[in-house]
Amino acid sequence: MSTAEAPTPAEPVVAPAKTAMARPSIEPVTEATLPEFARFLCTHLHADRTAAAWEAGLRTQWSADAGNYGFVLRDKGEIVGGIGAYYADRWIRGQRERTCNITSWCVLDGYRQQSVRLAMSLLNQGGYHFTNFSPTTVVGSTLKFFKFKELDERVVVVLNLPCIPIGATQLLVNPAAIEAALQGEALKIYHDHAMFPWLRHVLIGRPGHWCHVIYKRRSYKGLPCADLLYISDRDVFASAFRRLAGHLLRKGMLTTHAEHRALSVLPWPAAIRTGFNPKLFLSASLTETDIDCLYSESVALDL
DSSP: OOOOOOOOOOOOOOOOOOOOOOOOEEEEOOTTTHHHHHHHHHHHTOTTSOHHHHHHHHHOOBOTTOOOSEEEEEETTEEEEEEEEEEEEEEETTEEEEEEEEEEEEEOGGGGGGHHHHHHHHHTSTTOEEEESSOOHHHHHHHHHTTOEEOOOOEEEEEOOOOOOOTTOEEEOOHHHHHHHOOHHHHHHHHHHTTOTTOEEEEEEETTEEEEEEEEEEEETTEEEEEEEEESOHHHHHHHHHHHHHHHHHTTOOEEEEEGGGOSSOOSSEEEEOOOOOOEEEOSSOOGGGOOSSSSHHHHSOO
16 A cells, blocks of 8 residues: 655745835936926926926026026926925115025825925025015925915005105116116116016105015906005105005006015005915025015916
8 A cells, every 4th residue: 555645834925025116316406307397387387388498497597606497306307296496686775685585386196295305405505594475374384394384465556646756766767767866786687687577667765765566467456556665764664655556556466465574654545455475595504574575486487
């Protein structure tokens, strides 16, 4: 009688090793990759602006040593997220300061966990003061995690009333007249922003005591208004505002809108609007009064 063979012990089942998923890479936006980033923003952030318009807007830089236009997140060769940047060399309180305005932060849903890495790539660049002037609620919360501070979000809305030009207060709108009236850093600011067709420039005051006002024509409650982006001298602005308001009214703008923090005196009659997502800044030395909307997405993009 034959003896049955003992059963062979079963071989242990070994699960195939999982291949680690490579993390998306982060790279600076260069001259070569800016068109690709612009197409990404056109597709995923704001389709009403063409890729060409995105590219032209992001190409604006005011710094001699800006090394990038922001950073992108790339997976399998495709851009899946990005954050734009505007760099500028500025004179603030008599010191040269390097600023970086954060713009167009967009990450696809499947890669949201990489958003902090993307932001850190930008913020880890040393020697800059950082700003963000159009944060969503989520972006604002993320930037406050990085110790960004909020700016006063209140906006003053002033009814423009007729004004008969009297006294020494003058108003200049002609480009040649503005150039002749300004000098030094004030003239540089004008030259750096005169290229954008959606910006309007006005000087109010008198020779030697000018206030440079930059505004955009917008709509408020379906009616034309002037949205002030820059006021160079609060005191001159307060004394000469009536002349400006009359000019704006003649141009068809019924109200003037200005950040509360930019005014030393509230014009009359005025109301205060609230409930906006606060603008943000990160700086070891600058204060809220040093921060304005120049050299940023607010002027470089027709938002």
